[in-house]
Amino acid sequence: MSESGLLDVLRGDAVGGWLQLPGSATAEVIGSVGFDVVCVDTQHGLIGPDSLLPMLQALAATGTPSMVRVHWNAPSPITEALDRGAAGVIVPLVNSAQEAAAAASACRWPPHGTRSYGPTRHGFMTSAPGDPVCAVMVESVAAVEAVSDIVAVDGVDAVFVGPSDLALSMGRPTSAQDGDPDYDALLARVLEAGRAADMPVGIFCASAGHVQRFRELGFTYFFVRGDGALLAEMAAAELRASRPGGAEPLRRG
Ligand code: 3PY
Numbered sequence: 001m002s003e004s005g006l007l008d009v010l011r012g013d014a015v016g017g018w019l020q021l022p023g024s025a026t027a028e029v030i031g032s033v034g035f036d037v038v039c040v041d042t043q044h045g046l047i048g049p050d051s052l053l054p055m056l057q058a059l060a061a062t063g064t065p066s067m068v069r070v071h072w073n074a075p076s077p078i079t080e081a082l083d084r085g086a087a088g089v090i091v092p093l094v095n096s097a098q099e100a101a102a103a104a105s106a107c108r109w110p111p112h113g114t115r116s117y118g119p120t121r122h123g124f125m126t127s128a129p130g131d132p133v134c135a136v137m138v139e140s141v142a143a144v145e146a147v148s149d150i151v152a153v154d155g156v157d158a159v160f161v162g163p164s165d166l167a168l169s170m171g172r173p174t175s176a177q178d179g180d181p182d183y184d185a186l187l188a189r190v191l192e193a194g195r196a197a198d199m200p201v202g203i204f205c206a207s208a209g210h211v212q213r214f215r216e217l218g219f220t221y222f223f224v225r226g227d228g229a230l231l232a233e234m235a236a237a238e239l240r241a242s243r244p245g246g247a248e249p250l251r252r253g
């Protein structure tokens with residue numbers, strides 16, 4: 001899929017998978033489920049640079065488009081993700097138009113940016129030279145204050161809300177994302193700015209219930225819980241169902 005194809009996916013009520021465990025096998029499993037896109041999380045996931053390449057190769061083999069959440073808004077992690085084959089990046093903690101411009105510039109070759117050209121993956125960069133998707137994370141009160149300027153930055157393609165960091169930045173618990181009216185007022189400002197700029201606006205979802213709630217508010221794409229969280233939940237459910245009388249498992253660790 002071309003990168004502009006990925007942008008269309010993010011506009012269209014997309015549900016994405018999220019990878020936090022290193023390894024191509026889990027990438028292949030999650031990539032095969034039917035998600036519209038899968039993101040490899042190198043910010044809070046346990047995935048280092050050397051694990052990234054086989055995971056992106058595994059996702060490519062499933063045909064599911066890939067994004068990488070980089071660990072920081074800097075040229076080096078953005079270059080690493082794009083040179084290894086991600087169709088787009090999610091850049092955390094973007095709090096101003098200036099920071100958004102830095103993220104966008106790192107995604108684009110001159111004359112549109114400052115990315116260095118280095119076609120290493122065989123056939124990849126030469127056969128698919130489209131612009132990668134640059135999604136910037138709005139996850140602080142400061143970012144919401146600046147959101148109209150952030151979406152106006154040339155080269156920024158999409159906004160992605162980090163719901164927990166946004167709540168913490170308000171001085172509220174992460175449960176504010178469950179329907180705190182002050183929190184929802186901030187989300188409304190992000191959604192309005194995205195609509196005005198004709199830009200996809202997505203959000204991370206801690207549960208399928210959150211996907212439904214945020215869909216009703218107007219978000220256009222969603223990433224669901226990561227592989228580690230899903231694995232733990234399914235394993236606990238299986239164990240519970242296997243105990244006499246369905247007893248609650250004793251958690252270790
Ligand atoms: C947040 O909730 O802050 C996130 O970044 C989700 O991944």
Ligand code: MG
Pocket residue numbers: 092139162163164165
């Ligand atoms: Mg965050």
